[in-house]
Amino acid sequence: MPSDVFDDPTDTREKILAATYRSLNEHGYAGLTMQTIGDELEQSPSLVYHHYENKDALVLACLEYLLEQFESEFGNDAVDDPKGQLEEILEWWFATDVDDEWHGFLTTILELRARAVHDSEYREHFTRSDRIFKESLATVLRAGIDSGAFRECDPDAIAETLQTVFIGTVLRRSSTDDDEWLTDVHAELDSYLDSLVHARERSQ
Amino acid sequence: MPSDVFDDPTDTREKILAATYRSLNEHGYAGLTMQTIGDELEQSPSLVYHHYENKDALVLACLEYLLEQFESEFGNDAVDDPKGQLEEILEWWFATDVDDEWHGFLTTILELRARAVHDSEYREHFTRSDRIFKESLATVLRAGIDSGAFRECDPDAIAETLQTVFIGTVLRRSSTDDDEWLTDVHAELDSYLDSLVHARERSQ
DNA sequence: TCGATTTGATTGAACGTTCATTCAAAGAAG
DNA sequence: CTTCTTTGAATGAACGTTCAATCAAATCGA
Numbered sequence: 156m157p158s159d160v161f162d163d164p165t166d167t168r169e170k171i172l173a174a175t176y177r178s179l180n181e182h183g184y185a186g187l188t189m190q191t192i193g194d195e196l197e198q199s200p201s202l203v204y205h206h207y208e209n210k211d212a213l214v215l216a217c218l219e220y221l222l223e224q225f226e227s228e229f230g231n232d233a234v235d236d237p238k239g240q241l242e243e244i245l246e247w248w249f250a251t252d253v254d255d256e257w258h259g260f261l262t263t264i265l266e267l268r269a270r271a272v273h274d275s276e277y278r279e280h281f282t283r284s285d286r287i288f289k290e291s292l293a294t295v296l297r298a299g300i301d302s303g304a305f306r307e308c309d310p311d312a313i314a315e316t317l318q319t320v321f322i323g324t325v326l327r328r329s330s331t332d333d334d335e336w337l338t339d340v341h342a343e344l345d346s347y348l349d350s351l352v353h354a355r356e357r358s359q
Numbered sequence: 360m361p362s363d364v365f366d367d368p369t370d371t372r373e374k375i376l377a378a379t380y381r382s383l384n385e386h387g388y389a390g391l392t393m394q395t396i397g398d399e400l401e402q403s404p405s406l407v408y409h410h411y412e413n414k415d416a417l418v419l420a421c422l423e424y425l426l427e428q429f430e431s432e433f434g435n436d437a438v439d440d441p442k443g444q445l446e447e448i449l450e451w452w453f454a455t456d457v458d459d460e461w462h463g464f465l466t467t468i469l470e471l472r473a474r475a476v477h478d479s480e481y482r483e484h485f486t487r488s489d490r491i492f493k494e495s496l497a498t499v500l501r502a503g504i505d506s507g508a509f510r511e512c513d514p515d516a517i518a519e520t521l522q523t524v525f526i527g528t529v530l531r532r533s534s535t536d537d538d539e540w541l542t543d544v545h546a547e548l549d550s551y552l553d554s555l556v557h558a559r560e561r562s563q
Numbered sequence: 564t565c566g567a568t569t570t571g572a573t574t575g576a577a578c579g580t581t582c583a584t585t586c587a588a589a590g591a592a593g
Numbered sequence: 594c595t596t597c598t599t600t601g602a603a604t605g606a607a608c609g610t611t612c613a614a615t616c617a618a619a620t621c622g623a
Binding site: 392405 | 581582583584585586
Binding site for chain 4: 188189190200201204209210
């Protein structure tokens with residue numbers, strides 16, 4: 156996702172969101188000041204106040220924008236190859252050699268998630284975004300069950316589980332220097348899916 | 360763990376750590392000021408500087424203290440009932456009606472973990488603490504394999520996976536308003552352990 | 564068409580606050 | 594008296610936010 160987002164923002168509001176995102180990426184939330192946003196924007200920090208109420212409103216708007224982007228990209232359209240799609244998602248998630256843009260994106264979102272702990276506006280956002288993301292996973296699973304690629308299982312429970320693992324993975328990757336456990340977890344998750352989700356050989 | 364920690368700190372340094380922990384719990388890292396620590400301590404903020412270099416050194420010392428506490432409590436002593444112990448850990452983790460002290464503790468640690476994203480000192484701490492915690496889980500698993508309660512499986516990989524799920528769970532709980540997914544994830548994790556870790560009926 | 568007027572965008576300077584940190588001096592203990 | 598502990602006041606930097614002042618473009622009236 157990170158690539159195409161904010162690629163050619165035409166209007167000022169969008170430019171500001173882009174600058175906010177870049178600034179967030181570079182300095183993290185703790186290092187995010189109206190000044191760095193202004194620098195990134197190559198315009199005065201005061202300009203931002205002409206378009207957004209205050210700093211938090213700005214960051215929330217940025218978050219909202221990214222979510223909309225996700226929705227329009229991965230919005231639940233028809234799933235043609237559930238098994239392949241699930242594998243693809245896992246590959247994506249566990250890729251170790253992934254370019255830093257994607258990892259930076261995840262880390263940025265993660266840092267904002269930490270703010271949700273003590274800020275209800277952020278919490279509401281992530282409650283919603285988790286629901287959307289989970290639904291997106293569950294859709295793939297349901298399609299697989301319908302097509303016989305997956306056995307009769309609880310798509311919602313599995314989607315929630317996958318999401319929890321994903322989130323845990325992102326957090327661990329961003330907050331430790333180790334990476335070796337990644338392949339272990341990936342392998343275990345494959346085993347889990349193999350034995351509980353993927354249809355048994357020649358059962359359909 | 361939260362209960363007994365900092366229960367009767369005798370010397371000043373420990374009192375300061377206790378006050379830091381309480382302040383962290385109440386206001387979160389973002390709201391942590393030398394002033395609130397002083398208030399909690401019922402002494403002047405300047406006193407803290409007589410004992411600790413600066414704010415970050417203090418928070419890191421606090422984190423370190425909590426980790427030592429964990430090590431001395433759950434340090435790898437002999438495991439007598441691996442299966443029961445594993446279940447106990449899971450119950451603990453997924454308990455929804457848990458008193459807020461435990462949840463507050465996890466949330467506090469989590470918030471500090473978010474700092475690790477942009478601060479290598481914190482990152483080093485969590486790298487180490489993850490390793491310790493994982494080893495603690497792996498010890499239980501290894502004991503189970505030796506005793507025949509668990510089948511031949513990769514204890515390290517499973518421990519890493521469990522830990523990833525745990526961390527993901529804590530993060531999701533602390534950053535969203537939902538809780539329903541908790542039981543789903545717990546159930547899936549049980550299935551996973553049942554089919555891949557627990558020994559088959561009457562196999563030993 | 565051309566000047567006047569409004570509107571929105573943009574800026575730089577300034578304000579007020581919060582906070583970590585320092586330090587000289589007071590207090591307590593032995 | 595000396596040493597360690599503790600304090601209150603002061604410092605200085607960082608930062609979010611405000612605002613009066615420009616400026617360009619659009620709108621309008623005649």
